[in-house]
Amino acid sequence: MTVRCRIAPSPTGPLHIGTARTALFNFLFARRHGGTFILRLEDTDVARSSVEHERDILEGLHWLGLDWDEGPAVGTLPERGAWGPYRQMERIASYREAAERLLSEGKAYECFCTPDELAADRAAQEAAREAPRYVGRCAGLTAERRAALRAEGRKPVVRFRIGEGKVAFDDIVRGRVEIETSALGGDLVILRSDGTPLYHFTVVVDDAAMAISHVIRGEDHLSNTPKHILLFRALGVEVPAFAHLPLILNPDRTKMSKRKSQTAVAAYRAEGFIREGIVNHLALLGWSSGSDDEVFAVEELIERFDLARVQSSGAVFDRERLEWLNGQWIRRLPEAELVERLLPVLAEQLGARIAAGVPGRVPATEDLVPLLPLIRERIGRLGEAGDVMGFFFLDEPIADPALLVPKRWDAATTAEGLRVARGILAVPDPVAFEAEPIESALRAAAETHGWKAGDLFMALRVAATGRTATPPLFDTLVALGRDRTLARIDAALEVLR
């Protein structure tokens, strides 16, 4: 069987973590089975859709590496695939046509009920403690009656006849699911009075037209699936296989939402999470390999992915775990790759400080390469880079003189220690400016003065970097260079006076 599956986001908001996870599972499934991964934009909610959101979604998916085989034209890129167009608003005619067919076959009918009437029905049902459902007032309207109502200026919606009985299907992750059609809320509106189609209709018409073989989506669609199956059948097409993924949850175990969690993929990206980390984390939300391994590149995920191993209970989005996984991937990235990703982040972060008046410069590739081993295991996100290595490029004044003085020392000892260290570092002859000789010379000096080496090092560390937590001190000094090291010691001495 040819696997064809799709992600069908609605551009009514920025790319959501949940959408990204659904896209990933569809992508993995398609790749695993040599199938086709399709992107379709469900933009029929014109009021809430926007091009900004559309761009955010497309960019986000592409950034994550979830590239689609078929999809709409984007920017200068042409549409791909033979089942287009891939924007629903460009497929309006096909929904209209499908609705006409259902109408002519008596599987759907025009409904002239006003919003007020429907609201009254609902209120009555609520009062009677009944499930809200369309009562079917227009289900048997004669042609004459319809003409009369139309003459009154009323514009009908089109409703699909739900019918009676039971709908059952075998969900790939949940097994058999059965629902009584009486629980479906009555006959379903498929076309608004303005002629535009509604989601439950477009999704089915398009999945049928695009020959989707597997519908892989969030559990929030599980209850709606019987409606879709009924529609597929009415249209006379094959019903695809369904796989309903567990929801991604807020910490309080409700469906992950903007109000309670950071849901925008772009926000994570802006914080310096990398695609490898996010993809890995998302894959582990609801799926597990069955082995003890947890760190997977996308190629490995493709190799191992199996819908049968998808969990059926919801998964809380654990940011701590994402950070750990992200750190794993930052450490695994090839050096050149990490440098390339760090560059723009540093340009932005340091650029902002420079613009604020701090003397310094924005690093280039060759500046970063030698520094990489010093910082790569110290950042969990790219966004931490400015903090961890900014002092290499910025000459910020010492924020707090008290920081300069190690715990067991006083200001006088600190100044003395710095002067001694300066003396050693300043003389080119006895000490080459390399980590090893610097370390042994300073250790020796500490011993002759009766200081703990750690105290001396801490004073020097803060003097040279402005902070108490840094990469290894001597490598740091070497990277800084003799001149800048001495200048900073002088500045620190000045602060201590």
Next chain:
RNA sequence: GCCCCCAUCGUCUAGAGGCCCAGGACGCCACCCUUUCAAGGUGGAGAUCACCGGUUCGAAUCCGGUUGGGGGUACCA
């Protein structure tokens, strides 16, 4: 309300009748490494497998019920 789904450490999960008085990972704690911070290594705390019944020689695993949680229920997607 009604319908559907779900239920193993705080979190993500392994577990498809005996290998489990439940394994791994994140987080947490301790120790090691160490000039700081990390990373890494080792160890530890942490789950009466929601509860109650049943099936079985034997249940986290199968069945029923209860409770709890979630989702759905639009001229939203």
